[in-house]
Amino acid sequence: MHVEAVPLYLSEVAPARIRGGLNILFQLNVTIGILFATLVNYGANKIHPWGWRLSLSLGSMPAALLILCTLFLVDTPNSLIERGRLEEGRAALKKIRGTDNVEPEFNEIVAASRVAQEVKRPFRSLLRRRTNRPQLAIAVLLQLFQQVAGINAVMFYAPVLFNTLGFETETSLYSAVITGGVNVLSTLVSVYSVDRAGRRMLLLEGGAYMLLSHMAIAVVFRIKVTDSSDDLGHDWAILVVAMVCTFVFSFAWSWGPLAWLIPSETFPLETRSVGQSVAVCVNMLFTFVFAQTFLSILCHLKYTIFAFFSVCVVVMSLFVLFFLPETKNVPIEEMKERVWKQHWFWKRFLDDEDNNHVVVNGGKSK
Numbered sequence: 001m002h003v004e005a006v007p008l009y010l011s012e013v014a015p016a017r018i019r020g021g022l023n024i025l026f027q028l029n030v031t032i033g034i035l036f037a038t039l040v041n042y043g044a045n046k047i048h049p050w051g052w053r054l055s056l057s058l059g060s061m062p063a064a065l066l067i068l069c070t071l072f073l074v075d076t077p078n079s080l081i082e083r084g085r086l087e088e089g090r091a092a093l094k095k096i097r098g099t100d101n102v103e104p105e106f107n108e109i110v111a112a113s114r115v116a117q118e119v120k121r122p123f124r125s126l127l128r129r130r131t132n133r134p135q136l137a138i139a140v141l142l143q144l145f146q147q148v149a150g151i152n153a154v155m156f157y158a159p160v161l162f163n164t165l166g167f168e169t170e171t172s173l174y175s176a177v178i179t180g181g182v183n184v185l186s187t188l189v190s191v192y193s194v195d196r197a198g199r200r201m202l203l204l205e206g207g208a209y210m211l212l213s214h215m216a217i218a219v220v221f222r223i224k225v226t227d228s229s230d231d232l233g234h235d236w237a238i239l240v241v242a243m244v245c246t247f248v249f250s251f252a253w254s255w256g257p258l259a260w261l262i263p264s265e266t267f268p269l270e271t272r273s274v275g276q277s278v279a280v281c282v283n284m285l286f287t288f289v290f291a292q293t294f295l296s297i298l299c300h301l302k303y304t305i306f307a308f309f310s311v312c313v314v315v316m317s318l319f320v321l322f323f324l325p326e327t328k329n330v331p332i333e334e335m336k337e338r339v340w341k342q343h344w345f346w347k348r349f350l351d352d353e354d355n356n357h358v359v360v361n362g363g364k365s366k
């Protein structure tokens with residue numbers, strides 16, 4: 001529930017010019033959580049025989065903190081207005097913008113909420129109406145791509161992977177702490193640059209480095225890991241660790257945070273919550289599938305799994321190049337006019353909708 005609600009909440013309250021950076025604070029906290037968990041595992045590994053109990057139970061701490069902090073949150077103006085609480089919505093908008101001059105934005109949200117109220121079944125509308133296809137396709141594909149790029153092969157199994165490269169258990173856990181630290185630092189890069197460089201640029205650049213690192217790992221495994229020995233040798237193992245860090249570094253400034261940010265800012269109000277839920281569902285489904293299958297896939301496919309990740313990165317980068325519109329600095333309720341209706345491919349879905357209105361309204365276009 002938090003994964004669905006937090007990116008949406010952040011995108012709705014943020015002013016357009018810093019929306020990306022603010023939204024990415026969500027993923028930053030995910031990465032801090034992962035680092036924290038890895039550090040706990042590193043320490044708990046030394047406590048016999050009950051260290052694992054400590055590892056598991058400490059997971060409740062961030063959950064408790066989340067519940068506590070949620071008590072202090074106010075509703076977003078968009079949500080208040082959508083539920084008909086106009087004056088409260090206006091007051092919330094003034095409060096979060098720090099100015100009384102909010103009428104233009106208030107009117108935009110009111111207009112969006114009128115359209116939203118006409119949609120009685122958002123989930124059905126999301127799946128059936130052509131006009132929702134662009135956002136739905138992008139949300140689903142970004143989540144799918146984020147996972148097939150191989151991040152959780154690394155995040156979940158880094159210690160096992162490093163172990164198979166010949167590192168001791170302790171060194172493997174330590175290496176996982178390093179990748180966790182790289183993950184946090186690089187997400188900070190994204191917070192800083194997403195509203196300057198734009199979403200497309202980060203995804204394309206990140207993709208290039210991810211490709212490079214996957215290919216390098218595939219080549220090293222191909223050359224050095226044979227059936228008779230799984231031990232790479234010190235220098236090669238260090239090279240692989242460096243490439244894993246490069247991969248995590250480039251993922252964390254690009255696909256990691258942006259697969260959450262973009263769906264949360266592109267859906268119109270009427271399908272925003274349900275669209276984000278679909279995105280979360282796809283992400284969790286593929287995370288689960290990877291968690292369950294990666295080790296046996298690695299045993300069977302060996303180095304070719306990294307070749308597979310490389311192909312995925314090429315496909316997802318081509319998708320960004322041709323099909324992902326830039327949403328930097330565009331106010332969230334203006335996406336339809338300024339983004340979708342201008343895009344060479346996706347605009348046909350909205351043109352059809354306008355034509356339908358003309359027919360339905362007997363020639364009176366809305």
Ligand SMILES: OC[C@H]1O[C@](O)(CO)[C@@H](O)[C@@H]1O
Nearest residue numbers: 030031151152155183256287
């Ligand atoms: O930081 C890496 C983590 O981020 C996610 O992609 C979520 O955005 C997880 O699937 C992964 O474990």
